[in-house]
Amino acid sequence: MSDRPNREDLENEVSSRHLAMTVDEAEKLAGYVDRMPTPLEFHLFDTMWSEHCSYKSSKPVLKTLPTDSPGVVIGPGEDAGVVSFCNHDGVEWDLVVAHESHNHPSQVLPVEGAATGIGGIVRDVYCMGARVTGSMDLLRFGDPLGKKGETTRGIVRGVVEGIWKYGNALGVPNMGGDTEFHPGYDDNCLVNVVAFGMVPHDRIVHSFVPEEAHREPYVLILTGKPTDSTGFGGATFASADLDGEQGIGSVQVADPFLKRVLSEANQAVLDLLFGKDIKFGFKDLGAGGIACVTSELAAHGGLGIDVDLDAVPVSMENLPPEVIACSETQERYGLAVPAAVVDEVLSVYNDRFELPRLFPNCRAAVIGKFNSKPVYNVVCRGQNAAATPINYITEGVVYQRKEHAVNCGAPEPAERPCNPRENLTKILTSLSGCSRNHIWSYYDSEVQGVTRFRPGEADSCVSVPVEGSRAGLAVSGDGNPWYGELDPFLGGAHSVGEAVRNVVATGATPICATDCLNFGSPEDPEAFWQFKQAVTGITEACNALGFSGGDYPLPVVSGNVSFYNQSKGGKSIPPSPIVAVFGKIHDHRKATDIVLRKQGNAVLLVGTRKDELGGSLFYRTCLGHHGGTVPVFRGSLEKKMADWVLGVIHDGKARSVHDISGGGLAVAAAEMALASRTLGIQFSLDSNPVTLFSETPGYLMEVDPDFVENVTLPEFVSVAGRVSAGCSVSGNGWEVDLNSLRKQWSDKLASVIWREEGV
Amino acid sequence: MPCAAVIRFPGSNCEFETARVLRNSGIDSRIYNWNEIGRLSDNKADAYVLPGGFSFQDRIRAGVIASRENIMDFVFEEAMNGKPVLGICNGAQVLIESGLVPGWKPGSVQGALAGNLAPGRSGYLSRWVYLKPGKEAVAKCPWLSALEGDAFPLPIAHAEGRFVFREEDMDKVKSHIGLTYCTPDGSAADGWPDNPNGSVLNIAALMNAEGNVLAMMPHPERSYHLWQVPPDMQGFWGDKRRNSSLKDIEEQPGPGAIIFKGLAKYLGVK
Structure with a gap:
């Protein structure tokens, strides 16, 4: 007999528990269990059906992103994407990449929010079996000098502090990233985080209980920090409007020290299991905590599970079952292993690495048993806390959202007075155009001893992550909010384009991309239209910028969608597709930086300048105008330029290379001169705003003087000037002493x- | 082949690259966990390295808990027997807290590594700095024995690297100086930015009276290869880095290699 609850009772449950699920969704859940759901079931499904976990609004759109390329080992779907990287000494090494946002927590509690941002993303890479070899933060803040400047400045300082306090202790080199300021982020900053690592191909670990569990007993080991109530409701918090201080309790508390010890203990456990050729499943605890990790490990392996919450090590007494099961306490992992090796595995954590000594109640413990009955069964203090058909948990929900085009057309400035010396000075000393060095100086970007280029030395950070191999890994993350605002399609396309150029400028061939798509509410048709436009832009750019031969695109192998980023008044943030591109250079010795090498060398301009200064640094800082004409995305030309630049670098002919993006050719030249300290660039070009400051994609490249005589330059390359003595940039009738x-x-x-x- | 033990505490995070550069220098190296005093005392080693990181989360003070671990009793004994001991960054903090450096009363803490002092900023600082050896350092300290007295660059990455001592000990300290911060041309640093943390007497590394124990804040293990030197570095090493051929950039040692080369020479590696 059914005792299905009525709609009113469900409505009460939803509102009294502060759930994000709709009453319709609660009804669906009640139908699944055929009774009033337990509190644990409410919170579990609230998390699983949150925008953050279910991609319920974005899924149909994300399907258009290209993911297929010969190098892809694991595309979107697991905790991180995997692509093949290099073969060294008989070992096939794969690159593992993940990309996420931690926007709302960072706005409310900047230090903790930014710290757990790194904490969460590195776990996604670790749990694929990899060692993490780098992280990167892409930051978008409000105007530090605007109406909410005081709050914004506090958030910037807090976020940077959270990043260094967490990341440095973790022992993962921070590969920089970018920072932009725009008043559209005054109430809602963006903290996007990228992490990546290396794993031997035959040691990739999956996040589901293996086949073997159908034949022999498997158990679930929970290891790490004892469970507390922190982060309860975190995924829901990330999937709703940000409203004042509400949600502070949903921010997790990070502990990089434990994470560091745990990651070494995990590696030792993985060594043990691989050494015995034992199949196992491994997954980090993120959104939805124990409830998600236990149900997903089981469901994705086609099994059910009995979870005993009384066996969970806790650091607070009398927590209700739904809190134990769904809190997002950091620094925890779940491991599905055969019952036969439990003692050995527990001993690695609890004896060899002494977890119980390092933190009160910290330890590994068996908390569940897999079984063939397809039910998610949870008991706590002798009571049934959940009994749910397990396939429903991971089934998800999908919504078709409405879209409505936004009129982005904006006028160009009526006049464009240009004084190169004054303009360049103003741009370089503006918040948008100045150096990000101060931020990077807090980051440890050299731990692990594999860093080739630190932030700021080249267009992308480069490391040499496989011991003994010359293969270099380049990574850059980009996204221009002013382009996104004027044209979300071009915002998306240029995010890919710029990240590709940054990787190419160091000599690395792009092998994959990740994206984090930050937008307003998907229930707002205009914000949803912006989202779709940006994804279309990314898709088009990735299709044009594949480097694997044939018609293969640049594959997007992992990513994240962050909706509900908006101001207190409900205005969406500027459409903010942020893309990270990863590249490989076969021989890192050939990698190029932005430091000018020799007076008299020729400076080549790759990419003819066009009159398209909409959203440019020049318009914004010098004319106080945003303009309207964003640079066109010319996919096939971008690809041709990249191929040519890579060819010159691989031939060993490029002395230094810098991409042209924010601030145009003049700013690119100034940055090269500033990096080289004693050299500069003298241009032989017209000194007009289009030539100097247009952000038409391109590159500046320094080559020996005879290169120009011996090589036929393609039509998109011209000689723009030469390397001059003294740290300055000069042109016809002007010079800026840098x-x-x-x-x-x-x-x-x-x-x-x-x-x-x-x- | 001589063997060095790299001792890892909970929270250490530079153990792998430290072990790696020791091996590259012709010295076998093994990583020991903090609770492996038995395995360590059975095997012994010819030298001991305490790597960088955040041992025990810097609880109480950086390095203090690690310095009280049983395994440090063994390291202490070996140091007293004259075995070379190097503490890098957090390892240096452990050595100061264990009273091995400066070691006037071995076992008693005689100095401190305090929070960085720099104008307009606090907390962590990650940057390359220029260094030169103290007067008695090259002759006394195996780790510094391959230095030639010229200024050379190494990276620092710490929040608490400011050496401080009691006023009355300031004279005594001078003969313990391993490395000092200096300008790219080798003149003494005159405050920020060449002295990155406000360390007294510009001290970047400090040794015991015998010279076998060295506590250094900069990271030689991160600057072992020429390719690790920043391309925008000033001075001799910057020029060398910028003008190197493909072959050289891979094969030539970076400035940090000099520290391990010194040890290798001392241990008789050919």
Whole structure:
């Protein structure tokens, strides 16, 4: 007999438990269990059906992203994407990449929010069996000097502090990333995090209980920090509008120290299991905590599970079952192993690495048994806390959202006065154009001893992650909010384009991409339209910029969608597709940086300048205007330019290379000169705003003088000038001495945001 | 082949690259966990390295809990027997807290590594700095024995690297100086930024009276290869890095290799 609850009772449960699920969804759940759901079931499904976990609005759109390429080992779907990287000494090494946002927590509690951002994303890479070899933060803040400047400056400082306090202790080199300021983020900053690592191909670990569990007893071991109530409702929090201080309790508390010890203990356990040729499943605890990890490990392996919450090590007494099961306490992993090896595995964690000694109640413990009955069964203090047909848990929900085009057309400025010296000075000493060095100086980007280029030395950070191999890994993350605002399609396309150029400029061939799509509410048709436009832009750019031969695209192998990013008044943030591109250079010795090498060398301009300054640094900082004409995305030309640049670098002919993006050719040249300290660039070009400041994609490349005589340059390459003595950039009738600007350029961020001078 | 023990505490995070560069220098190396005093005392080693990281989460003070671990009793004994001991960054903090450096009263803490002092900023600083050896360092300290006295760069990455001592000990400290911060041309640092943390007497590394124990804040294990030197570095090493051929950039040692080369020479590696 059914005792299905009525709609009103469900409505009460949803509102009294602060669930994000709709009453319709609650009814669906009640139908699944054929009774009033237990509190644990409510919270479990609330998490699983949250936008954050279910991609319920975005899934149909994300399907268009290209994911197929010969190098892809694991595309989107598991905790991280995997592509093949290099073969060294008989071992096939794969690259594991993951990309996520931690926006809402960072707005509310910047230090903890940014810290757990790294914490969560590195777990996704670790749990594929990899060692994490790098992380990167892509940051978008409000205007530090605007109406909410004081709050914004506090958030910037807090986020940077969270990143260094967590990331440095973890022992994962921070590969920088980018930072942009835009008033559209005043109420809702973006903290996007990328992590990546290396794993031997035959040691990739999957996040489901293996086949073998159908034939022999398998159990679930929970290891790591004892469970507390922190982060209860975290995924739901990430999937709703940000409203004042609400949600503070949903922010998790990170512990990089435990994470570091755990990651070594995990490696030792993996060694043990691989050494015995034992099949196992491994998954980190993120959104939805124990409830998600236990149900997903079981469901994706086609089994059911009995979970005993009384066996869970806790650090607080009398927690209700739904809190034990669904809190998002950090630094925990779940491991599905045969019952026969339990003692050995527990001993690695609890004896060899002494978890119980390092943190009260921290230990590995068996908390569940897999079985062939397809039910998710949870008991707590002798009571049934959940009994749910397990396939429903992972089934998910999908919504078709409405879209409505936004009119983005904006006028160009009526006049464009240009004084190269004044303009360049103003751009380089603006918050948008100044150096990000101060932020990077807090990050440890050299731990592990594999870093080839640190942030700022080249267009992308490069590391040499496989011991003994010359293979270099380049990574860059990009996304221009001003382009996104004027044209979300081009915002998406240029995010890919710029990240590709940054990787190519170091000599690395792009092998895969990840994306984090940050937008307003999917229930707002205009925000949803922006989202779809941006995804279309990314798709088009990835289809044009594949480097695996044939018609293969640049595959998007992992990513994340973050909706509900908006101001207190409900205005969406600027459409913010942020893309990370990973590249490989076969021989890292050939990798190129942005430091000019020799006076008299020729400077080539790759990519003819076009009159398309919409959203440019020049318009914004010098004319106080946003303009309207964003650079066109020319996919086949981008690809041709990249191929040509890679060819010159691989031939060993490029001395230094810098991509042209924000600030145009003049700023690219200034950054090269600033990096080289004693050299500069003298241009033989017209000094007009289009030539100097248009952000038409391209590159500047330094080559020996005879290169130009011996090589036929393609039509998109021209000689733009030569390397001159002294740290300056000059052109027809103008010169900017950069050494005199160096202090302001490198100190601007610190003076405004950290020392609050003149604010 | 001589063997070095790299001792890992909970929270250490530079153990692998430290073990790797020791091996590359012709010294076998093994990583020991903090609770493996038995295995370590059975095997012994010819030298001991305490790597960088955040042992025991820097609880109480950086390095203090690790310095009280049983395994440090064994390291202490070996240091007293004259075996070379190197503490890098957090390892240096452990050596100071264990009273091995400066070691006036072995076992009693005679100095501290305090929080960085720099104008307008606090907390962590990650950057390359220039260094030169102290007067008695090259002759006394196996780790510094291959230095030639010229300024050389190494990276630092710490929040607590400011050497401080009691006023009355300041004179005594001078003969314990392993490395000092300096300008790219080798003149003494005159405050920030060449002295990155406000360390007294510009001290970047400090040794015991015998010179076999060295506590250094910079990271030689991250600057072992020429390709690890930043391309925008000033001075001799920057020029060398920028002008190197493909062959050289891979095969030439970076400035940090000098520290391990010194040890290798001391241990008789050919």
